[in-house]
Amino acid sequence: MDTQKPKILAIDDTPVNLLTLGAALNNEFDLQMATSGAMGIRLALQQPPDLILLDIMMPGMDGFETCSRLKAEPLLKDIPVIFVTAMHELDSEIKGLELGAADYITKPIQVKTARQRIRNLLEREYLRRQVMLQRDQLQADVAERRAAQEKLQLAAGVFASAREGIAITALNGCIIDINDAFTRITGYSREDALGRTPALLSSGHQTQEFYQLMWEQLNVKGHWFGEIWNRRKNGEVYAEMLTITTVCDAQGEAQNYVALFSDITAQKSTRKSLTILPTMTC
Numbered sequence: 001m002d003t004q005k006p007k008i009l010a011i012d013d014t015p016v017n018l019l020t021l022g023a024a025l026n027n028e029f030d031l032q033m034a035t036s037g038a039m040g041i042r043l044a045l046q047q048p049p050d051l052i053l054l055d056i057m058m059p060g061m062d063g064f065e066t067c068s069r070l071k072a073e074p075l076l077k078d079i080p081v082i083f084v085t086a087m088h089e090l091d092s093e094i095k096g097l098e099l100g101a102a103d104y105i106t107k108p109i110q111v112k113t114a115r116q117r118i119r120n121l122l123e124r125e126y127l128r129r130q131v132m133l134q135r136d137q138l139q140a141d142v143a144e145r146r147a148a149q150e151k152l153q154l155a156a157g158v159f160a161s162a163r164e165g166i167a168i169t170a171l172n173g174c175i176i177d178i179n180d181a182f183t184r185i186t187g188y189s190r191e192d193a194l195g196r197t198p199a200l201l202s203s204g205h206q207t208q209e210f211y212q213l214m215w216e217q218l219n220v221k222g223h224w225f226g227e228i229w230n231r232r233k234n235g236e237v238y239a240e241m242l243t244i245t246t247v248c249d250a251q252g253e254a255q256n257y258v259a260l261f262s263d264i265t266a267q268k269s270t271r272k273s274l275t276i277l278p279t280m281t282c
Contacts (some may be wrong), residue, residue: 005030006122007047011040011066012055012084022085023051024111037066044076051122053105056085063100066130071100080125082117083110085175165240167259173197176256185240185263187233198259203237205229214244218257222246229265238265 008029009023014035025031032049034040044052052070056063063083070076102121105114119154159166165182169175175193183189186201195202205274206228218224224244231237234244247256 007032007049008051008053008118009034009040009044009049010053010084011035011037011058011063012053013058017084019275020109024109025115026117027116033210036259037061037069040066041073041076044070044079045073048075048079049080050125051077052193053084053118054081054101056083063248064095065199067101079119079219082121094107152260160227162260164260164262167193167198171254171256173199173257174248175200184260185232185238187231192233201232202229203229203231205237218244218246222248228261238263239268240264 006029008025010019011034015035018065019225022031022033032043034043034048037058040052043088045181054063054067058066061069063085065080070079070081081099082103084105084107086107103117105117136192153154159179162179162181165185166179167175167182168177169219174200175196178188178190178193183191186193188200214224214226223246224242226242227241228242229237241264242259244257244259244262246254246256250253
């Protein structure tokens with residue numbers, strides 16, 4: 001449990017009872033006192049205690065009504081209540097328990113017994129709160145994992161159905177995944193590509209300086225975009241529009257590279273044809 005003294009609110013209309021409680025419990029607990037149900041509720045709302053000791057026989061608002069109002073407050077509904085009373089009738093005990101009381105202490109108060117009951121109840125309440133915190137954390141983890149799984153499923157759908165070729169590599173450049181469009185554009189199957197590097201597609205048209213500048217920009221900006229000439233499995237050279245993006249983890253460290261490309265050979269051929277058409281004169 002917390003090393004700080006547990007906060008206890010004692011609600012009793014008889015000052016001598018409160019003084020007796022204070023003398024008996026003050027060394028071990030941070031004890032706050034109220035002489036009426038209304039005052040007790042007000043103090044509890046201002047600073048919620050860890051436990052409430054509540055007298056039953058009080059003028060105006062008795063302990064039963066006070067307990068009912070305490071349990072109706074969202075901020076106070078889970079705080080354990082111990083009734084302190086000289087009443088021994090079974091019906092009164094049952095009514096208190098039905099209202100949400102956790103235990104009874106009878107008057108005259110046996111200090112050692114009361115102290116141990118309070119300790120036991122506070123320990124149970126501490127354990128209950130720990131269980132609730134763990135449950136909430138587990139629910140949050142499950143919700144987070146479910147959301148992550150949904151994102152993965154969405155990403156997998158986009159990955160599989162994309163018209164552009166996609167290759168994912170490790171930091172060392174080895175290809176760890178490709179999509180169907182990669183195979184359609186390059187002719188290389190998953191078995192051909194996985195474990196290889198993108199040099200598999202090299203056409204030899206780019207210089208070493210080209211690749212050096214590409215990697216410098218990728219490392220500095222986290223992405224690179226441009227045209228490149230590559231070679232299909234059948235030996236055909238083709239032009240592609242290529243985007244390479246660095247994927248980072250939650251700490252901002254580079255984790256993977258994702259290359260997305262499209263075949264623009266036809267467009268480049270069209271543009272080239274247009275530039276060499278003869279000028280028509282009348």
